[in-house]
Amino acid sequence: MADTWKVCSVCRKSIAFGQLYYACNVSTCNRKRTALYFCSMECWDAHLPEARHREAWAEEKTAPAS
Numbered sequence: 001m002a003d004t005w006k007v008c009s010v011c012r013k014s015i016a017f018g019q020l021y022y023a024c025n026v027s028t029c030n031r032k033r034t035a036l037y038f039c040s041m042e043c044w045d046a047h048l049p050e051a052r053h054r055e056a057w058a059e060e061k062t063a064p065a066s
């Protein structure tokens, strides 16, 4: 898809430019090279058991405009 900005780190669905997405607040999940992107709260929830964060929340973000 031409307007794909990133793909969801969990379900691999595309996140389009300008679309709302979720990011993990934990710094290790936001390193430039390995940053994680989630298309929905459900996908962020799926990330939690694997990541074993002690305290974490999802940050609502907007993908940059194309």
Ligand SMILES: [Zn+2]
Pocket: 008, 009, 010, 011, 012, 013, 038, 039, 040, 043
């Ligand atoms: Zn997803």
Ligand SMILES: [Zn+2]
Pocket: 024, 025, 026, 029, 047, 051, 053, 056
């Ligand atoms: Zn995380």
